[in-house]
Amino acid sequence: GTAYDVHAVQQKWRQVWDGLDAFRAGSGPEGAEKRYALTMFPYPSGDLHMGHAEVMALHDVIARYWWQKGHDVLNPMGWDSFGLPAENAAIRNDEHPATYTYANIDTQYESFRNYAISFDWSRRFNTSDPEYYTWTQWLFLKFRERGLAYRKNSPVNWCPHDQTVLANEQVVDGHCERCGTEVTKRELTQWYFKITDYAQRLLDDMAPLEGTWPERVLTAQKNWIGRSEGAHVTFAVEGHDPITVFTTRPDTLYGATFMVVAADAALAQSLVTDEQRPALEAYLEQVRRSSDIERMATDRPKTGVFLGVHATNPVSGEQVPVWAADYVLADYGTGAIMAVPAHDQRDLDFARAFDLPVRTVVDTGEEDPETTYVATTGDGTYVNSGPLDGLSDKAAGIRAITEQLEADGVGSGTVNFRLRDWLLSRQRYWGCPIPIIHCEKDGEVAVPYDQLPVVLPDLRGADLKPKGVSPLAAAEDWVNVECPTCGGPAKRDSDTMDTFVDSSWYFLRYCSPHFTDGPFDEAAVREWMPADIYVGGVEHAVLHLLYARFFTKVLHDMGMIDFVEPFAAQMNQGQVINQGKKMSKSLGNGVNLGEQLDAYGVDAVRLTLVFAGPPEDDIDWADMSPGGSLRFLQRAWRLSGDVASAPGTPVEDGDPALRRVTAKTVHEADELLAGLRFNVMVARVMELVNATRKAIDSGCGPADPAVREAVEAVAVLLSLVAPYTAEEMWSRLGHEPTVARAGWPHVDPALLVESSVVAVVQVQGKVKARLDVAPDISAADLEALALADPAVVRAVEGREVRRVIVREPALVNVVV
Ligand code: ANZ
Numbered sequence: 001g002t003a004y005d006v007h008a009v010q011q012k013w014r015q016v017w018d019g020l021d022a023f024r025a026g027s028g029p030e031g032a033e034k035r036y037a038l039t040m041f042p043y044p045s046g047d048l049h050m051g052h053a054e055v056m057a058l059h060d061v062i063a064r065y066w067w068q069k070g071h072d073v074l075n076p077m078g079w080d081s082f083g084l085p086a087e088n089a090a091i092r093n094d095e096h097p098a099t100y101t102y103a104n105i106d107t108q109y110e111s112f113r114n115y116a117i118s119f120d121w122s123r124r125f126n127t128s129d130p131e132y133y134t135w136t137q138w139l140f141l142k143f144r145e146r147g148l149a150y151r152k153n154s155p156v157n158w159c160p161h162d163q164t165v166l167a168n169e170q171v172v173d174g175h176c177e178r179c180g181t182e183v184t185k186r187e188l189t190q191w192y193f194k195i196t197d198y199a200q201r202l203l204d205d206m207a208p209l210e211g212t213w214p215e216r217v218l219t220a221q222k223n224w225i226g227r228s229e230g231a232h233v234t235f236a237v238e239g240h241d242p243i244t245v246f247t248t249r250p251d252t253l254y255g256a257t258f259m260v261v262a263a264d265a266a267l268a269q270s271l272v273t274d275e276q277r278p279a280l281e282a283y284l285e286q287v288r289r290s291s292d293i294e295r296m297a298t299d300r301p302k303t304g305v306f307l308g309v310h311a312t313n314p315v316s317g318e319q320v321p322v323w324a325a326d327y328v329l330a331d332y333g334t335g336a337i338m339a340v341p342a343h344d345q346r347d348l349d350f351a352r353a354f355d356l357p358v359r360t361v362v363d364t365g366e367e368d369p370e371t372t373y374v375a376t377t378g379d380g381t382y383v384n385s386g387p388l389d390g391l392s393d394k395a396a397g398i399r400a401i402t403e404q405l406e407a408d409g410v411g412s413g414t415v416n417f418r419l420r421d422w423l424l425s426r427q428r429y430w431g432c433p434i435p436i437i438h439c440e441k442d443g444e445v446a447v448p449y450d451q452l453p454v455v456l457p458d459l460r461g462a463d464l465k466p467k468g469v470s471p472l473a474a475a476e477d478w479v480n481v482e483c484p485t486c487g488g489p490a491k492r493d494s495d496t497m498d499t500f501v502d503s504s505w506y507f508l509r510y511c512s513p514h515f516t517d518g519p520f521d522e523a524a525v526r527e528w529m530p531a532d533i534y535v536g537g538v539e540h541a542v543l544h545l546l547y548a549r550f551f552t553k554v555l556h557d558m559g560m561i562d563f564v565e566p567f568a569a570q571m572n573q574g575q576v577i578n579q580g581k582k583m584s585k586s587l588g589n590g591v592n593l594g595e596q597l598d599a600y601g602v603d604a605v606r607l608t609l610v611f612a613g614p615p616e617d618d619i620d621w622a623d624m625s626p627g628g629s630l631r632f633l634q635r636a637w638r639l640s641g642d643v644a645s646a647p648g649t650p651v652e653d654g655d656p657a658l659r660r661v662t663a664k665t666v667h668e669a670d671e672l673l674a675g676l677r678f679n680v681m682v683a684r685v686m687e688l689v690n691a692t693r694k695a696i697d698s699g700c701g702p703a704d705p706a707v708r709e710a711v712e713a714v715a716v717l718l719s720l721v722a723p724y725t726a727e728e729m730w731s732r733l734g735h736e737p738t739v740a741r742a743g744w745p746h747v748d749p750a751l752l753v754e755s756s757v758v759a760v761v762q763v764q765g766k767v768k769a770r771l772d773v774a775p776d777i778s779a780a781d782l783e784a785l786a787l788a789d790p791a792v793v794r795a796v797e798g799r800e801v802r803r804v805i806v807r808e809p810a811l812v813n814v815v816v
Contacts, residue, residue, distance in 0.1 A: 004634045006601030006724070013727045013737070014113065022738045023063075023118040025528075028072025035071040036528045037063040038507055038567070040536030040544075041078050044104035044126075045085045048111040050576040050583070050621065051537075053593050057606040057721070058573050058615045058678065059535040060117045064720040065673045067118070068744045074528045076510035077112065077119040079105050081128040083499045084162065084178065087430040087464055094461035097430040101128060111593075115602055116723045118740065123513045127502035128430070132509065134453030135519035136502055137435040139551075141446050148194045148554060149424075151444070155264070155330075156423060158186035163466030165190065167423050167498065169543045185288060191434060191495065193422040195550045199225055202419075202549055205564050212569035214616070220541040226418025231402050233338060233411040235259060235311035237322070240271055243311055246333030246416050249340065250405065251397035253315050254385040255361035256338035259322045260304065260350065262330035263287050271322060273308030280305050280324060287326045302327060302350040313338075314410035315386065315401070325350060333416050345375040361385045422547065424498040427470040429459055431496025439483035439490035448484050454492065470494040503544055504551040507531055507566060518560075525561055534567040541572075571676055574618035576609070591621045603722035604630035610721050611682040633725045636689050636718060639711045640729035642696055646703035654706025656751075658695045661688060662710045663751035669717055670744070678721075685717045708733070713745045761786045761812045763795040779806045786812040 021027075028034075039059040042052060063075040079101075086097040093100070105126060112119065125132050143149040157166040161181035165188060170177040195202075203225050206218055230248035237243055243259060261267045263284055272280050283305045304325030311322050320338075327346055328337050341351035342360040348369055351358050358370040364380035366372075382388035387404075388397050405411030425434070433454040435447035447454055457478035464471045473479060473494035483490035505519060511528045512521035545567075552566040575582065578589040596605050607629040612619040651659075665688040672681040692710040696702050712733060719726035719739045730739035754775050759782060761769040769791045773782060783806050786792055796816055805813040 009728045025074035025120045032072040035066040036531040037075045038531040038534045054609045055573045057609045061720045076123040079126040081126040082431045096460040130453045133432040136432045153189045155185045157183045190425040195422045199417040199419045217541040224542045228416045237311045245336045245338045250401045252340040255340040255359045257357040258339045260328045261336040262328045263324040265330035265335040268324040271307045276308035302353045342369045348375045425495040429471040434493040436493040437490045442485040504547040530568045533569045535571045538572040576619045579622045600626040603725045640732040642702040644732045649705045651705040655700040658706040661691045663747045666745045763814045768795045777809045779808045782808045
């Protein structure tokens with residue numbers, strides 16, 4: 001027939017494909033190179049949306065390309081299925097979180113199948129399955145044995161709405177990332193992973209990723225780790241322990257005219273005089289109401305309180321007052337600073353607010369900070385700085401002071417990181433239980449390995465309502481156990497793990513998803529890891545990617561894997577937006593994926609998303625034409641119908657011009673795909689389709705073997721983007737399914753050699769002629785041809801040719 005019925009084609013091939021199992025990892029040709037195409041697994045909230053459709057379409061181009069190139073491909077999928085939305089839905093609907101979770105997983109699975117992503121479904125798992133989380137618990141215990149999981153009491157970010165602790169990363173501008181409620185502080189005993197032990201390695205190991213990871217991701221990680229070189233400097237305080245500060249500018253020590261300690265740190269409490277204590281308490285009340293971000297803001301009026309004590313500057317012996325303020329953070333550096341108002345703007349603002357002295361110690365040639373109220377931060381010559389005076393080399397100044405501090409035993413060079421330990425306790429139900437038992441006699445006791453998994457008790461509905469403590473604490477039968485060590489009465493730890501723990505090792509599990517002797521089979525991981533590409537959203541630039549890198553390094557140190565970075569390359573897709581704006585309920589500009597698929601079919605939607613532009617660019621759906629994509633697919637499909645009736649003759653006899661276009665397209669597609677330039681690849685396929693149509697209609701006709709060759713190439717190239725149409729074309733061309741494993745089209749290198757190139761002839765720098773010449777023309781022949789050209793002869797017009805510059809085969813320049 002002549003009408004292309006997308007939905008019938010989809011239905012037909014889905015059934016056939018179900019029986020083929022064409023994308024099973026390990027089914028590649030003998031000796032094939034192994035490739036691991038990883039994409040971020042989804043959270044099962046509702047059905048797939050346009051964002052999933054985009055990232056999966058882009059990701060699948062890579063996986064399918066690798067299969068066609070003859071590699072053996074691991075392209076797995078699963079679900080990140082613990083988390084709050086399921087728990088909140090369970091409370092709302094008075095049911096178990098698993099009901100919502102697994103129903104959504106079923107829905108998404110069906111959608112993925114329909115969307116025809118080349119996943120190896122035999123490897124699917126969910127992080128909320130006990131078969132998976134038993135190994136999350138195992139890893140937790142192994143980390144703890146290595147001193148990398150510990151508990152401490154500390155002020156934590158608390159979301160009063162979600163009634164849970166939030167990691168620093170989950171606090172955005174002082175508000176809960178999830179619900180937008182203003183975050184407050186609370187004291188709790190929490191579990192932490194000691195990621196700070198790996199700060200330097202997390203930084204160093206990024207070097208080989210330059211070029212294969214997006215620059216913005218590497219930068220975000222570096223900033224998050226936040227390495228600062230500087231020094232610890234100790235100031236003596238009469239009647240107290242000395243105060244140690246962290247400074248990146250020990251060379252400005254002679255300009256330290258006061259000190260500031262974090263108002264909410266224990267240090268402030270221990271230093272404050274009885275006289276000043278009420279003032280400090282009043283100030284603290286005020287501080288507790290503001291977030292870290294607000295407190296660090298440079299443009300905020302400085303507030304603080306004098307603690308009533310003085311400290312001694314270790315190099316000058318000068319007595320300086322000690323203040324408490326909120327612009328110094330309790331959990332950065334040592335929670336105390338030496339204030340150098342002349343050269344640090346925040347210190348200068350503070351000095352101005354409380355009338356504290358300012359002393360310039362670096363003369364930068366700029367105006368005096370004391371009168372301008374602008375701190376000078378540039379390089380200059382040291383003044384008022386004892387032995388440094390006259391020196392104008394900052395590095396030398398820092399070195400000299402640091403050496404002096406070290407010699408006097410009042411300081412030392414040090415490196416400070418912004419990175420904090422990873423708070424992993426959550427007071428919620430739908431997460432991986434922490435496999436620890438608390439016993440009055442034996443303290444913290446690990447659940448014995450042979451008793452894993454610690455399975456969640458069956459709680460639902462109202463049992464899960466936030467109470468400030470984990471719902472698990474109220475599950476009496478579950479929480480009360482015998483101590484594994486003494487047999488006495490004990491309690492299970494009632495917190496669950498941050499879901500980022502679950503997703504920190506899932507990519508390893510895919511290598512051997514059903515392995516029962518450990519989290520993964522080391523031999524299988526050696527075969528597939530590191531993943532050759534990781535495709536996903538840039539919103540994971542810090543958290544998930546940093547945690548996954550941390551886990552990988554620990555597993556390396558445990559001797560379980562032999563690499564230190566999990567993802568060799570990374571690709572971030574842009575967002576799908578609509579009418580210039582992010583899709584949102586409130587704007588009512590959401591585009592429903594299901595409706596698009598119904599209207600245009602899977603292939604047209606996939607093609608539209610891949611063709612829209614470079615993968616990392618946003619896609620405004622309002623500017624897209626899925627209808628146009630569908631019409632293109634119809635044109636491609638019609639070609640296969642034209643060829644179907646044509647008799648087979650050897651391809652060598654085919655139309656040479658079309659054969660060259662086909663060869664060039666396949667060759668270029670290879671380079672474009674390897675460079676992740678999928679949209680340009682699609683454009684080339686469109687051009688090939690047009691060239692083939694032209695050849696059929698105006699030249700060689702459908703029976704020409706060059707036409708068949710072209711249409712077969714179109715089918716294979718299209719199989720990366722529009723698998724249903726490609727399969728239908730392949731079938732009409734007389735081949736068995738599946739086109740997805742047909743193999744990359746053979747290109748005869750002879751066809752890639754250009755038969756002619758254009759040589760430009762200039763006279764006095766002006767273009768006078770364009771000549772079709774052989775690519776291997778000699779300089780002498782080209783010069784002769786150029787000078788004989790009528791247009792060139794006219795331009796020279798009897799003048800004397802003084803010089804002819806020949807750059808064969810492309811350029812001749814005649815000078816008269
Ligand atoms: C004296 C000084 C003089 C400083 C100067 C800077 C410039 P980064 O680069 O971010 O590591 N600082 C140290 N601990 C702090 C805390 N807990 N809260 C707020 N500020 C803190 O910044 C290090 C600098 O930030 C340190 O160097 C300290 O101020 C301040 F001309 O010490 B500096």
